[in-house]
Amino acid sequence: MADEVILLDYWASPFGMRARIALREKGVKFECREENLRDKSPLLLQMNPVNKKIPVLIHNGKPVCESMNVVQYIDEVWSGKNSIFPSDPYQRAQARFWIDFIDTKVYEPADKIWSTTGEVQETAKKDFIEALKILEAELGDKPYFGGDNFGFVDIAMTGYYSWFEPFEKCANFSIESECPTLMASAKRCLQRESVVNSIPNPDELFALALKLRKEYGV
Amino acid sequence: MAERSEEVKLLGMWASPFSRRVEIALTLKGVPYEFSEQDIANKSPLLLQSNPVHKMIPVLLHNGKPISESLVILEYIDETWQNNPILPQDPYDRAIARFWARFVDEQLMEKELVGKDFLGGESLGFVDIVATLVAFWLMRTEEVVGVKVVPVEMFPEIHRWVKNLLDIDVIKKCIPPEDEHLNYIRARMDSLKLKSV
Numbered sequence: 093m094a095d096e097v098i099l100l101d102y103w104a105s106p107f108g109m110r111a112r113i114a115l116r117e118k119g120v121k122f123e124c125r126e127e128n129l130r131d132k133s134p135l136l137l138q139m140n141p142v143n144k145k146i147p148v149l150i151h152n153g154k155p156v157c158e159s160m161n162v163v164q165y166i167d168e169v170w171s172g173k174n175s176i177f178p179s180d181p182y183q184r185a186q187a188r189f190w191i192d193f194i195d196t197k198v199y200e201p202a203d204k205i206w207s208t209t210g211e212v213q214e215t216a217k218k219d220f221i222e223a224l225k226i227l228e229a230e231l232g233d234k235p236y237f238g239g240d241n242f243g244f245v246d247i248a249m250t251g252y253y254s255w256f257e258p259f260e261k262c263a264n265f266s267i268e269s270e271c272p273t274l275m276a277s278a279k280r281c282l283q284r285e286s287v288v289n290s291i292p293n294p295d296e297l298f299a300l301a302l303k304l305r306k307e308y309g310v
Numbered sequence: 311m312a313e314r315s316e317e318v319k320l321l322g323m324w325a326s327p328f329s330r331r332v333e334i335a336l337t338l339k340g341v342p343y344e345f346s347e348q349d350i351a352n353k354s355p356l357l358l359q360s361n362p363v364h365k366m367i368p369v370l371l372h373n374g375k376p377i378s379e380s381l382v383i384l385e386y387i388d389e390t391w392q393n394n395p396i397l398p399q400d401p402y403d404r405a406i407a408r409f410w411a412r413f414v415d416e417q418l419m420e421k422e423l424v425g426k427d428f429l430g431g432e433s434l435g436f437v438d439i440v441a442t443l444v445a446f447w448l449m450r451t452e453e454v455v456g457v458k459v460v461p462v463e464m465f466p467e468i469h470r471w472v473k474n475l476l477d478i479d480v481i482k483k484c485i486p487p488e489d490e491h492l493n494y495i496r497a498r499m500d501s502l503k504l505k506s507v
Contacts, residue, residue, distance in 0.1 A: 142413065151402070154402055156402070156405045156409075157409055158408075158409055158412065161405045161408050161409055162405075164404075164405065164408070165401050165402070165404075165405040168401035168404065169401050181386055181389040181390050182372070182375055182377070182386070184385070184386070184389065185377045185382050185383070185385065185386040186377075188379070188381075188382040188385060189377070189378055189379055189382050192379050192381075192382065193363060226363060
């Protein structure tokens with residue numbers, strides 16, 4: 093019996109992008125179902141009743157929620173090709189630590205950069221850059237956070253890399269001038285085949301940000 | 311030639327449930343470790359060096375290499391010492407365990423315990439270890455403050471789960487003794503009251 097893999101997703105979500113990239117890295121055939129976040133499908137509400145959020149991976153009818161759980165699950169189930177996680181427990185712990193850092197210290201200011209103005213936005217910019225600099229120090233001179241290989245932390249960051257250009261435009265700053273080596277790694281990630289097929293055009297993301305800003309009266 | 315023993319050291323705090331989680335996992339696996347009580351008001355050079363990003367406990371040092379964040383530490387312990395597994399073997403079950411562990415860190419899920427002795431199913435698992443935070447700290451704070459945040463009438467499953475937990479030797483060894491803990495909580499409450507005056 094063939095595997096049935098469905099991804100409940102939203103095109104602009106950095107978290108959805110992580111799941112798409114992981115599935116494509118592994119060459120898994122999947123059906124992507126786009127959700128309207130303002131009118132969530134009965135399937136989404138049934139598969140993720142707790143948070144009601146995307147992405148949700150439905151594998152042979154069973155749901156997996158939370159983007160990093162989804163990526164770990166994908167790596168464990170389709171373990172033959174393109175390992176996402178290192179095999180050494182200490183390196184795995186380091187990867188998990190940095191995911192936790194990204195999902196708190198990068199996520200919170202990132203969310204404010206495109207959706208606010210004035211002092212709130214300025215503080216968010218400062219916090220965002222500070223977090224990126226810490227990540228850049230961790231990256232060092234490696235091509236990827238995973239070393240020579242595109243890995244877990246890189247996948248987590250790539251969702252945000254796709255939003256870098258819209259952030260810069262919304263808040264009028266240059267990420268590259270603050271974090272050049274991180275940007276070099278970002279560019280490398282953005283060129284990978286699995287990524288190119290999984291992320292939207294930055295112009296489309298910027299258009300979405302502008303539309304939402306107008307709606308929020310920002 | 312004598313075998314070099316593994317060096318396991320935990321930078322923690324007596325009263326921190328995050329620190330206790332790690333102790334439960336290590337004790338469950340029978341891993342000998344050295345506990346080093348940290349003073350958060352006056353952070354040690356070792357703590358600052360081992361967790362420069364967050365400067366917080368718990369930090370596990372395994373042969374000198376630091377691991378931070380309690381849930382990350384729990385997974386590391388489970389992968390390194392493979393007896394008495396904490397996480398299930400099946401990838402789907404693991405994904406579920408990870409989801410609920412994170413959820414517990416934010417809030418309580420009374421419904422999950424219906425029909426089960428432990429959040430992990432048949433035996434003490436990942437989510438149970440993480441959730442001891444809720445069980446003991448809330449309930450002991452209730453005793454001190456005199457307000458029932460988790461009343462047994464509304465949360466019968468949680469009370470049943472706590473009773474099950476208390477029967478386990480590993481848990482009994484790893485939670486702070488009741489009297490000392492209650493005194494600690496009272497002292498903290500008093501100092502907080504003084505600050506807000």
